[in-house]
Each structure stands twice: as C-alpha cells, then as structure tokens.
C-alpha cells in the first residue's frame with residue numbers, strides 16, 4: 001500500500017472502493033493527511049490534466065479542484081441548508097469531498 005493511502009486509512013478510515021487518494025500538494029510521495037483528499041481515478045486524472053490549466057481558465061473548478069479555506073467555511077455554513085449534493089454541484093467537487101468537509105473529517109484546521 002502506498003504511504004499516502006495508508007495515511008488516509010489511519011487518519012480518516014477506509015478508502016471507498018475504486019476511489020483514489022489524491023494530493024492537494026501534487027506530491028505523490030507526500031503522506032500528510034491534511035494534503036490528501038478522496039477522488040475517483042477519473043477525478044485524479046482530470047485533476048492532473050487541469051491543474052496547470054486552471055489558472056489560465058480563471059480558476060475553473062473540477063472534481064479534484066483545490067478548495068480555498070473560505071470555500072470550506074461557506075460550505076459548512078450552508079449545510080444542511082443546502083444538501084451536500086447541491087454543494088458538491090455548486091463547488092464542482094465530489095460529493096465525498098463535501099461530506100468530509102461538513103463532518104470535519106477534512107480541513108479540520110479550518111474553523
């Protein structure tokens with residue numbers, strides 16, 4: 001098992017079937033749990049392809065796009081007013097990402 005996958009399991013629990021542990025920091029060696037997030041393999045590939053382009057495209061968001069701390073705060077303040085799937089659509093992130101954020105299993109440092 002790769003270090004970052006092991007790190008995810010230790011800190012956040014099982015990785016859903018077929019899902020990837022992606023890096024916010026784009027360093028495949030990194031196992032810092034605060035840099036990791038769950039995405040599909042597709043998300044991961046798309047993320048890799050689009051990360052370089054995102055800035056040019058005006059920060060277009062995709063499945064594994066980086067959320068800013070401010071976004072995390074807004075997501076938490078909107079839920080459960082807005083459903084998790086609605087928030088995922090608004091922010092263009094995976095539903096599991098929203099789930100981890102609102103349950104504070106991700107972005108724990110953001111108050």
Ligand SMILES: [Zn+2]
Pocket residue numbers: 023025026027030031032035
């Ligand atoms: Zn990292």
